[in-house]
Amino acid sequence: xxxxxxxxxxxxxxxxxxxxxxxxxxxxxxxxxxxxxxxxxxxxxxxxxxxxxxxxxxxxxxxxxxxxxxxxxxxxxxxxxxxxxxxxxxxxxxxxxxxxxxxxxxxxxxxxxxxxxxxxxxxxxxxxxxxxxxxxxxxxxxxxxxxxxxxxxxxxxxxxxxxxxxxxxxxxxxxxxxxxxxxxxxxxxxxxxxxxxxxxxxxxxxxxxxxxxxxxxxxxxxxxxxxxxxxxxxxxxxxxxxxxxxxxxxxxxxxxxxxxxxxxxxxxxxxxxxxxxxxxxxxxxxxxxxxxxxxxxxxxxxxxxxxxxxxxxxxxxxxxxxxxxxxxxxxxxxxxxxxxxxxxxxxxxxxxxxxxx
Amino acid sequence: xxxxxxxxxxxxxxxxxxxxxxxxxxxxxxxxxxxxxxxxxxxxxxxxxxxxxxxxxxxxxxxxxxxxxxxxxxxxxxxxxxxxxxxxxxxxxxxxxxxxxxxxxxxxxxxxxxxxxxxxxxxxxxxxxxxxxxxxxxxxxxxxxxxxxxxxxxxxxxxxxxxxxxxxxxxxxxxxxxxxxxxxxxxxxxxxxxxxxxxxxxxxxxxxxxxxxxxxxxxxxxxxxxxxxxxxxxxxxxxxxxxxxxxxxxxxxxxxxxxxxxxxxxxxxxxxxxxxxxxxxxxxxxxxxxxxxxxxxxxxxxxxxxxxxxxxxxxxxxxxxxxxxxxxxxxxxxxxxxxxxxxxxxxxxxxxxxxxxxxxxxxxxxxxxxxxxxxxxxxxxxxxxxxxxxxxxxxxxxxxxxxxxxxxxxx
Numbered sequence: 120x121x122x123x124x125x126x127x128x129x130x131x132x133x134x135x136x137x138x139x140x141x142x143x144x145x146x147x148x149x150x151x152x153x154x155x156x157x158x159x160x161x162x163x164x165x166x167x168x169x170x171x172x173x174x175x176x177x178x179x180x181x182x183x184x185x186x187x188x189x190x191x192x193x194x195x196x197x198x199x200x201x202x203x204x205x206x207x208x209x210x211x212x213x214x215x216x217x218x219x220x221x222x223x224x225x226x227x228x229x230x231x232x233x234x235x236x237x238x239x240x241x242x243x244x245x246x247x248x249x250x251x252x253x254x255x256x257x258x259x260x261x262x263x264x265x266x267x268x269x270x271x272x273x274x275x276x277x278x279x280x281x282x283x284x285x286x287x288x289x290x291x292x293x294x295x296x297x298x299x300x301x302x303x304x305x306x307x308x309x310x311x312x313x314x315x316x317x318x319x320x321x322x323x324x325x326x327x328x329x330x331x332x333x334x335x336x337x338x339x340x341x342x343x344x345x346x347x348x349x350x351x352x353x354x355x356x357x358x359x360x361x362x363x364x365x366x367x368x369x370x371x372x373x374x375x376x377x378x379x380x381x382x383x384x385x386x387x388x389x390x391x392x393x394x395x396x397x398x399x400x401x402x403x404x405x406x407x408x409x410x411x412x413x414x415x416x417x418x419x420x421x422x423x424x425x426x427x428x429x430x431x432x433x434x435x436x437x438x439x440x441x442x443x444x445x446x447x448x449x450x451x452x453x454x455x456x457x458x459x460x461x462x463x464x465x466x467x468x469x470x471x472x473x474x475x476x
Numbered sequence: 477x478x479x480x481x482x483x484x485x486x487x488x489x490x491x492x493x494x495x496x497x498x499x500x501x502x503x504x505x506x507x508x509x510x511x512x513x514x515x516x517x518x519x520x521x522x523x524x525x526x527x528x529x530x531x532x533x534x535x536x537x538x539x540x541x542x543x544x545x546x547x548x549x550x551x552x553x554x555x556x557x558x559x560x561x562x563x564x565x566x567x568x569x570x571x572x573x574x575x576x577x578x579x580x581x582x583x584x585x586x587x588x589x590x591x592x593x594x595x596x597x598x599x600x601x602x603x604x605x606x607x608x609x610x611x612x613x614x615x616x617x618x619x620x621x622x623x624x625x626x627x628x629x630x631x632x633x634x635x636x637x638x639x640x641x642x643x644x645x646x647x648x649x650x651x652x653x654x655x656x657x658x659x660x661x662x663x664x665x666x667x668x669x670x671x672x673x674x675x676x677x678x679x680x681x682x683x684x685x686x687x688x689x690x691x692x693x694x695x696x697x698x699x700x701x702x703x704x705x706x707x708x709x710x711x712x713x714x715x716x717x718x719x720x721x722x723x724x725x726x727x728x729x730x731x732x733x734x735x736x737x738x739x740x741x742x743x744x745x746x747x748x749x750x751x752x753x754x755x756x757x758x759x760x761x762x763x764x765x766x767x768x769x770x771x772x773x774x775x776x777x778x779x780x781x782x783x784x785x786x787x788x789x790x791x792x793x794x795x796x797x798x799x800x801x802x803x804x805x806x807x808x809x810x811x812x813x814x815x816x817x818x819x820x821x822x823x824x825x826x827x828x829x830x831x832x833x834x835x836x837x838x839x840x841x842x843x844x845x846x847x848x849x850x851x852x853x854x855x856x857x858x859x860x861x862x863x864x865x866x867x868x869x870x871x872x873x874x875x876x877x878x879x880x881x882x883x884x885x886x887x
Contacts, residue, residue: 192802199802200860355882359875366871373864376800 138326142349147336152222156325157357158364159219162212163318165368166250169205170307177257179303181296184259185382192379203372209251211364213398216247217463224456227444228331229437236328239321241434246314251396253306259299264383265393267302268294273406276419277427294385334444394470401466402426433459502543503550504535522622531583538569564604566613567595594692610650617641617690633690636673638683639664660684663741682708701739702732715826736760747783750776750824771829778836779820785843786813792850799857806849813842 127133144153176195178187191198220240223229229237256267271294275285290297332338338345347353395403405426409418432439436455441448509520523529528537536543541557542550551557561569571592573579580587595601603611617633624631632641643661645651651658664670664684672681687704688694696704702722706713716722716732725732736757737745752758752769762768789810793803816839823835 189802189804193805352882352885355878355885358878359882362871362875362878366868366875369864369867369871373860374800376802376860378800379802379804 139350142326142329143344143346144330144349144353145332145336146345146347147332149222149226149333149336152218152226153330153353154357154360155215155219155222158360159212159215160318160322161357161361161364162208162215163314165208165365166205166212167311169201169208172201173205174307177303179257179300181259181299181383184257184299185379188258189379199376200372203375203377204368206377207368207371207375209254210397211367213247213251216244217398220244221456221460223331224436224459225453226331226333227440227449227452228333230331230440230444231437231442233324233328233331234437236321236324237437238434239317239324241430242317243314243321246310246317248398250306250310250314251398253302253310255396256294256299256302257306258379259383260380261383261387261390262380262393264294264385265389266395267298268389269393270395270399273419273423277423278420334449397467397470400470401463404466404470502534503546504539504541504543506546507548507550519621526621526623527625528623537573563609563613566615567592567601567604570614571595590691594689597692597694598689599694610645610654612645616645635679635683636677638685639670639674642684660740667738667740667742668744669742699726701734705733711822712825715823715831719825719827721827745821747779747821750779775824775829775832778833782813782817782820782836782839782843785840785847786810786817789813789843789846789850792847792854796850796853796857799854801853801857803849803853806846806853809842809846809849813839813846816842 144150173191176187176191176198178184188202192202193199223237223240252267252270256263271285271288274288275281277284286292288298288301289295290301394400402422406419406422409422411418413421436452440452443449505520505523508516511517519535523535534543535541536556539558539560540555541552542555544550545555549555551559571590574588574590575592577587577589580589596605600611600613604613619632624634626633628634629636631637639661646656646658646660648658665674669681672678673683685693686707687696702713702716706717713733722732725735734742736749737743748755749757750772752762752764752766752772754764758769758772762772789806793806793810796803796806816835820832820835820839823832826832
């Protein structure tokens with residue numbers, strides 16, 4: 120008995136073999152969009168691997184954080200590469216997650232029985248944003264410090280729970296070394312725990328229900344199924360995408376190494392042109408453009424409540440859309456999806472084109 | 477009845493106790509405010525804002541008399557009325573309070589105590605003692621009947637106002653007939669000190685009184701110049717004090733510092749000054765080809781060499797930064813080397829080639845480190861590119877292999 124057989128007998132790998140053998144991926148004109156879930160998962164894996172390496176050197180205190188990142192970037196072999204890949208991969212991860220989410224929306228993959236898959240996906244997307252927000256502060260540089268200040272100030276404006284939320288995040292009224300330690304805790308303990316649990320459920324549900332076929336691509340039951348085996352056909356295609364992503368990361372890390380900037384100084388003036396990471400850009404730009412008062416209501420408050428309601432509707436769309444994905448109601452939600460994508464793209468671009476402030 | 481009388485008495489006592497105290501009226505201000513003669517009326521306009529009035533002093537504190545008396549009899553000499561002091565009486569009058577430490581402590585726990593002895597060392601006091609009526613006394617600088625404390629920006633002796641206050645008298649018109657220069661303000665206002673103080677509002681820059689003194693104002697003597705400049709430029713003065721240059725200048729009767737740098741019009745020293753060639757500061761005394769000129773030339777060459785290597789290091793680090801490389805340690809070395817260059821500039825005041833050489837060598841060592849870091853950063857940048865190209869080649873090969881495998885499976 121060789122080692123593989125020995126393990127197979129003890130770990131019950133036959134069941135896994137069975138699942139792998141049975142797993143199929145539908146083939147139709149929208150199959151391309153199926154790869155984005157795997158891409159997001161791959162980039163998350165890159166984040167985990169590089170994050171573990173970073174944590175070996177990172178010291179989460181206001182006195183040492185910046186210096187430890189500088190040490191990592193200048194003294195540790197390939198430290199610059201690990202940090203740059205971690206930072207770039209974080210951005211690509213959010214981008215891939217967005218593409219995955221919007222493609223699932225447009226292909227109506229959330230229809231019965233995949234409502235919970237959609238909800239866990241939404242949760243995972245929020246966790247990705249939380250990872251980005253908490254990780255951005257960790258190098259403790261000037262831009263991150265003030266961007267976090269602006270971000271937590273905005274959270275403080277959320278009705279009812281805002282002040283509590285802002286204090287919970289900051290660990291006080293101001294951004295301090297305590298906030299940094301707290302963000303580190305969120306970034307490496309609390310969020311990964313939530314992510315692992317939610318990701319486990321999400322992947323299980325994807326496996327359980329199989330891939331959703333969009334309404335326009337459904338075939339008559341009698342017709343031969345157009346599909347490919349997950350292993351190796353789909354996985355090999357996934358691998359091509361992952362290798363391409365790895366190449367893109369190598370290119371970005373070498374050509375545009377992630378800057379360290381100046382060490383955070385709470386007493387310095389906020390640097391000019393502070394803007395959040397691009398994936399918060401559309402919200403930031405919206406809040407900048409809302410008049411200070413709309414119909415007697417504070418503009419910022421209105422914007423925040425609007426985002427909250429928008430996210431709620433977005434999460435509940437499996438229950439609002441037509442169950443079969445056809446008809447006027449389905450068309451309406453398709454138009455909503457297109458408008459949402461246009462809004463995100465246009466408002467994100469406005470941040471970088473110096474849109475109205 | 478007796479009880480009623482008692483009650484009335486008690487009510488009367490209560491009413492008296494409750495009546496407001498009659499406001500104290502200063503008859504000097506009341507009367508002078510209504511006078512037509514502007515000379516007599518003017519003091520009442522400024523005095524309410526005077527620091528003395530704010531501290532509760534009245535006109536009588538300086539002029540005597542009885543401010544409680546509403547009639548002209550308030551100015552009766554028998555009531556201590558002294559009238560306006562003569563110019564010669566002003567300093568002793570001010571000193572009667574300001575030189576009294578116990579009195580001044582009533583208003584300030586850490587008071588400035590005026591010294592008549594110091595005042596008498598001033599050129600102003602000496603000329604006044606000889607009967608010169610045009611020299612400054614307390615009120616010439618501090619004002620009168622509206623005096624503000626020196627820390628008040630409205631005060632004529634607030635740091636940034638001092639040069640113009642001095643220039644009110646030290647100008648060609650007022651000083652006509654006095655053997656004193658009158659171009660100081662014009663020179664000072666264009667000097668490095670004047671620009672810093674008057675244009676940039678940098679109150680750490682010296683005003684007239686920082687070099688000449690205030691109450692004991694006098695031109696610094698030849699021997700004192702180094703001491704005067706040394707109060708701020710301590711390192712340079714200390715090195716100069718122990719130098720051969722000082723002994724040489726002393727022997728020639730020339731003052732330190734100002735012989736090379738000038739006085740009122742002192743400019744920001746530039747490295748171009750350091751040259752015995754025509755146009756350089758050293759050329760003012762040292763002939764071309766002299767031993768001193770040769771020594772200076774050797775120092776200048778090393779100095780320029782350090783400047784050049786700093787410039788090279790800076791360029792390399794800048795290039796590395798533009799290419800996105802982290803250069804902080806190299807920048808740290810460069811900063812230290814630049815500090816060493818500043819140290820060399822200060823060290824030049826020792827006029828000792830060995831001492832200057834030691835600082836130059838230290839700077840050169842740090843500059844080499846910074847240059848080395850810059851070169852290493854650029855080498856690293858090249859290596860990263862190479863690594864990126866190699867990794868992309870490997871990735872492309874892998875993609876090709878996977879695609880080939882897919883094709884193979886499909887076929």
